[in-house]
Amino acid sequence: MKSKERFSKKEILRLLENKNLTEFQIKVLKAVAEIPKGETISYKGLARKIGNPNAYRAVGHALSKNPFPIIIPCHRVIKSSGEIGNYSFGGKVKKQKLLTKEGYKSKNKK
């Protein structure tokens, strides 16, 4: 069995700061990194969580610039419509696959 390298929140924060990212990015990435397995959140919900409920666009930007798509489960972030949206790590197809694997039924119908 391959053990999943679990990065601690502290390590993530360290990496984020090391990447010279902005406070907003760190907030978003940290929030996403705390999403439990099998749980999903919408861009707006995430934006609301960080304190900018109307910054759903900025949240998307933050994830698009995601420096660690491996550590950050950005595939758990979906649209409020229940669709997948986009994914910078393999494409939405991979994202949907990951979500389905975790137990989430995506509505993204091809």
Place this chain on the structure above:
DNA sequence: ACCGTATCAACTA
């Protein structure tokens, strides 16, 4: 269902 507008942050000239 489709189109236009609203809203935030980051990038480029």
Place this chain on the structure above:
DNA sequence: TAGTTGATACGGT
């Protein structure tokens, strides 16, 4: 500094 883009959201038609 100003303009454009982008992993969206919501309302009107």
